[in-house]
Amino acid sequence: MSLAFTEGIWRPELSLFRAIDIRCDDCGRGKRMQPAEIRAQVAKGVYSLVGLHDKLHCAVCRDRGGLGKNVSVYPIKRGE
Ligand SMILES: [Zn+2]
Numbered sequence: 001m002s003l004a005f006t007e008g009i010w011r012p013e014l015s016l017f018r019a020i021d022i023r024c025d026d027c028g029r030g031k032r033m034q035p036a037e038i039r040a041q042v043a044k045g046v047y048s049l050v051g052l053h054d055k056l057h058c059a060v061c062r063d064r065g066g067l068g069k070n071v072s073v074y075p076i077k078r079g080e
Helices: 035-043 049-055 059-063
Strands: 017-024 030-033 071-077
Antiparallel strands (some): 017 030
């Protein structure tokens, strides 16, 4: 697969969102990732929603002995 971007200035997918709601589907806990936190992820090299999702886990479920990986992300686009 080619990773070449042919047109325009490439911007990370994550920079399209003004916030991202994150919810654990096992325990129902959630939080909203704020713009500063999103920028911090991009600065660390996390550019896509899928890449971010791979890194997320629920600390509460992990503390209970689970994997804590049943986490959903709901991005909120700029202007919404
Ligand atoms: Zn959980």
